[in-house]
Amino acid sequence: MFIKEFSQKTGLTIDTLRYYEKEQLLIPKRTDKNYRYYTEKDLCWVELLLKLKETGMTINEIKQFSALQEEGDSSLLDRTILLQAHIKNLNEQRSNLDNTIAFVEKKIEGYQERFMKFSDFK
Template structure:
């Protein structure tokens, strides 16, 4: 199935301006009809979902651009793309570890306040 930019915007929950920005930055390359209008396919839906996932995990836009360029080249870049993802996974795991440490410290402080409040009452 093919989608107009408006349909694709609704389907992906991204604004038309965001889609145009992604195109300008080389993250997506929609097909064009003879009249020049963009159209998107199911492959684009899957690709946008992956871009959104990378953004949610705080991958820098420059890295997503690099990944997108390699993806556009084709299967010969699979190893390079995997390396990008492995590197990002390492960074993400470090962030998770830090977040868990911070959560633990917050829990300790909350427990301290609970004890202090219960003791004073």
Template sequence: MSIGGIKLNYYIGEFSKKIGLSIDTLRYYEKLGLIYPERNKINRRIYSEKDVEWLKFIIRLKETNMPIKDIQYYSKLRYEGDKTLEERLKLLEEQMDRLTFEKSKIEENILHLEKKINTYKKMIAKTKVLK
């Protein structure tokens, strides 16, 4: 089905191509409880545009290195509805804290490497002057 050129429902093969994940990965995510696609009369998975947005968010959470157990819990809460908004917010805030900490460590390491690089450049420049 489509409205205004936008397709609303996808079988697993077309959905896999649209979202950029393999069919095996989609089935694995379903097994983990991250997604719950609808089923048609003959039990084929049917994905919607809402599933597209949800999977993009799951991918984003994975990119932030959120532990899979936390993503599973977040997904469970999401499917339970708005009564879980505060718990979901808490999970996202905890992940933001982890990312902020990681970012500060990366910035520290960048500064250390910049100092070391500058030291080597100065040493190399001195040896070239002496030659």
């Protein structure tokens, strides 16, 4: 599929696709006339790339992961280690977020209790 269709399928702008290509995160095939041509493999890769980005993985980490992926099966261990480190970071973020949510909920409870006491005096 050409860039316009690929853009529509991925939800990414053409400029974003070109940026990913410039950063060597996405390397589409080229036709005889030098048009970009994307495959289902590219679509799968972009889906993974977007998930990694969505979870807070930096562009540099994604580049590192991408380079490892290009190496093929010989880099499976390195990719696994990179993703395990990322999951550990995500779990720490989730724990911090859970603690923050619990703190805010306690604050709300305290305000509600004070409000109820204040309302009783009226």
